[in-house]
Amino acid sequence: MIRCADLNDVDAITAIEKRVFRHPWSKNQIVQELEQENGKKVFAEFEEKMISYIMISYIMIRVVNNEAQILNIAVDLPYQHRGYGKKLLQYTLSELGTETDVFLEVRESNLPAIKLYSEFNFEEIGVREHYYSDGEDAIIMHKKQ
Ligand SMILES: CC(C)(COP(=O)(O)OP(=O)(O)OC[C@H]1O[C@@H](n2cnc3c(N)ncnc32)[C@H](O)[C@@H]1OP(=O)(O)O)[C@@H](O)C(=O)NCCC(=O)NCCS
Numbered sequence: 001m002i003r004c005a006d007l008n009d010v011d012a013i014t015a016i017e018k019r020v021f022r023h024p025w026s027k028n029q030i031v032q033e034l035e036q037e038n039g040k041k042v043f044a045e046f047e048e049k050m051i052s053y054i055m056i057s058y059i060m061i062r063v064v065n066n067e068a069q070i071l072n073i074a075v076d077l078p079y080q081h082r083g084y085g086k087k088l089l090q091y092t093l094s095e096l097g098t099e100t101d102v103f104l105e106v107r108e109s110n111l112p113a114i115k116l117y118s119e120f121n122f123e124e125i126g127v128r129e130h131y132y133s134d135g136e137d138a139i140i141m142h143k144k145q
Contacts, residue, residue, distance in 0.1 A: 012055040070104035
């Protein structure tokens with residue numbers, strides 16, 4: 001099940017963020033993302049386990065007019081490479097519609113993510129040198145219409 005995330009989901013997102021990234025967003029940054037209504041969206045994917053739902057993955061995007069930026073996407077560690085990321089990205093792109101231009105930045109070493117984006121027709125359009133705090137370059141990708 002995929003739905004928009006809200007403030008009740010902060011702890012689940014923060015926990016996945018910490019497990020998945022070397023430089024995780026802080027809880028405050030995630031709260032800010034969820035609180036802002038103008039153009040910011042967070043979708044989260046859940047699976048039913050026993051009697052409740054657990055969060056599997058989430059994606060954060062910012063939309064201004066016809067332009068969207070994917071800020072972050074993460075699938076929790078035990079569920080990676082099992083199709084969840086693909087499903088969430090597919091859902092997000094169809095929510096954005098074909099009129100929206102979609103951009104993102106990704107670490108040049110993050111081959112699984114680059115492969116995923118390429119499968120959805122994203123192509124490299126540039127590089128931001130030393131974009132990340134540890135000095136790594138970011139690849140800028142744009143989804144071909
Ligand atoms: C990148 C990420 C979102 C992909 O989600 P996922 O659920 O693991 O990926 P899926 O199972 O949906 O696979 C989709 C495609 O991604 C690529 N992929 C995913 N994991 C991969 C891996 N370990 N190695 C190589 N390619 C991989 C493949 O192209 C795969 O397609 P295929 O199964 O046909 O080969 C997820 O692995 C993740 O959260 N990674 C850590 C956080 C991160 O790097 N986020 C991106 C920040 S820009």
